[in-house]
Amino acid sequence: MAAARGGGPGGEERDRRAHGAALAALGFAGRAAAILGPSETPAAPMPTAIDPAxxxxxxxTREARLDETDRGGLARRIGTGxxxxAFAMRGFIEGLARIGVPHTILPDPAGIADIRDRSPAACNIHLAFYPPEQLRLLKGAFNIACAAWEFDRLRLPAETLDPHAFADQATMLALPDMIWAPSAHGAGAIAASVATPVRTVPSPVSATLRAGGGLPTAExxxxxxxRLAAISWQPLAIFPRLQGEMNHTADLHRHALADxxxxxxxxxxxIFxxxxxxxxxxxxxxxxxxxxAEFSRSRPDALLxxxxxxxxxxxxPINSFLLAEQIFDVGELSRPLVSDRVWITDDVLTRTEMDDLYxxxxxxxxxxxxxxxxxxLLEAMGRGVVPVSVDHTAMADYVRPDNAVPIRSHRRPFDKRLSRRxxxxxxxTHFVDPADVRAALAAAxxxxxxxxxxxxxxxxxxxRDLYGEAAxxxxxxxxxxxxxxxxxxx
Known part of the structure; x- marks a missing residue:
């Protein structure tokens, strides 16, 4: 333990007693006795509330903390691997601040020899926000891997072709003291492969109901x-064999939302x-x-x-990205998708602008x-936007008929495209058909x-109930x- 925190005569002794008392108050009897000695160590039960001291x-996390007021900084990071x-960590930072728990963001936890040499806290907890293959631990802390997972199981060793020592997911997730997964489905998939305790602990989400409570008025x-005048939108314009011309036409038809x-x-x-x-x-x-696109032909008052x-x-151009990454599939003829009722932007929005978009x-x-x-989706729900959504995997925790318009989905084997990626x-996994989307849009x-x-x-x-501070x-x-x-x- 660093010894210079007291400051002045008797300061080190006061620090020693205070630190030992804090350890004892949290139930760390062994460590308290090592500092205070058995005769000075008070007996204290585990508290039912958290003492921030x-x-x-x-x-x-691999990235630094997000500044969602900095459009340039967001532009360098949004969409990267x-x-x-970083957004999940943002939620925990805000949640910890609301409940008054001291916290620090570490840029390189693996480079710290022992956090107890730097921190006076009785209990140091490390929340590590990384995919399993990139997990970093903090020596001297109780390490919790905050790992998101969406499929029914982890990747098998036989599917791990990378020779790197950290490539196997289950091996890496056996290293922390605990795992927090943000959904019950993900927690179950991880728990089936590791002996580490796994709990469902989602990233906290703010719940600020927008004014009115109903559909947004024209005003x-x-x-x-x-307020969103700086954001540029272009129409959906995908035509595989003429994509260059379609990109040019879509660019000519860029508009602000007001237009x-x-x-x-x-x-x-x-508006969806x-x-x-x-x-x-x-x-x-x-x-x-x-x-x-099909639904809006009969309901031109709907915009996406x-x-x-x-x-x-x-x-x-963003339409080319959509074609290459979301529309095209080997062995299928990609059909044109053109609509002036679907508008797309790849502009970077600040947190205030995202709230306006919702x-x-x-x-x-x-x-x-x-x-x-x-x-x-949770951020939108927190502001009172009604989901038109599938209700499986993570969404099974919070999408219900009383708070959403569920979209029907069907379990089918991974196709070649998903297996390759x-x-x-x-x-x-779960697949949705266009007819299911049309039916849900009509119901909404x-x-x-x-x-x-x-x-x-x-x-x-x-x-508010599932993603607030209580959890x-x-x-x-x-x-x-x-x-x-x-x-x-x-």
């Missing part, structure tokens, strides 16, 4: 569109929104685009806004094969105002207890 949470772990839509609404043909369109990384095959956006992300924005929408659409938590074989737009308002309030309440407090208490037992066992 007794613990310190250290958080780390595993960038969503509210116009006000938000004015799109002015030519929508209706004073108050019903979705958020995705264009390179993420799990998103399964093709049936969404096909289903919406697609907020996409890619680290190569500006290098290639608030302008009546519904959030999700057709994913599988998800680990799906933070954009994720290197896994013999698995099933047929909701009476009172029914919509009830589902919007239920969506907000679901996020984080329970998880931290258990982690402290396990750390205490580990200390007692030597």
């Amino acid at each position: 007794g613990i310190h949470v250290h958080l780390s 595993d960038y969503s772990y 509210r839509i116009a006000a938000i569109a004015a 799109i609404l002015a030519h929508a043909g209706t004073a108050t369109p019903t 929104v979705t958020v995705l990384n264009v390179h993420d095959y799990r998103k399964q956006i093709r049936p969404m685009l096909q289903g919406f 806004l697609v907020k996409s992300s890619t680290p190569a924005r500006g290098v290639q 608030d302008v929408a009546g519904f959030y659409v999700c057709t994913s094969h599988a998800e680990g938590q799906n933070l954009p 994720y290197g896994m074989f013999g698995l099933e 737009m047929a909701l009476p105002p009172g029914d919509y308002a009830a589902r919007a309030a239920a969506a907000n309440a679901t996020v 984080l407090l329970r998880a931290l208490r258990e982690a402290i207890e396990l750390a205490r037992r580990r200390d007692a066992d030597g």
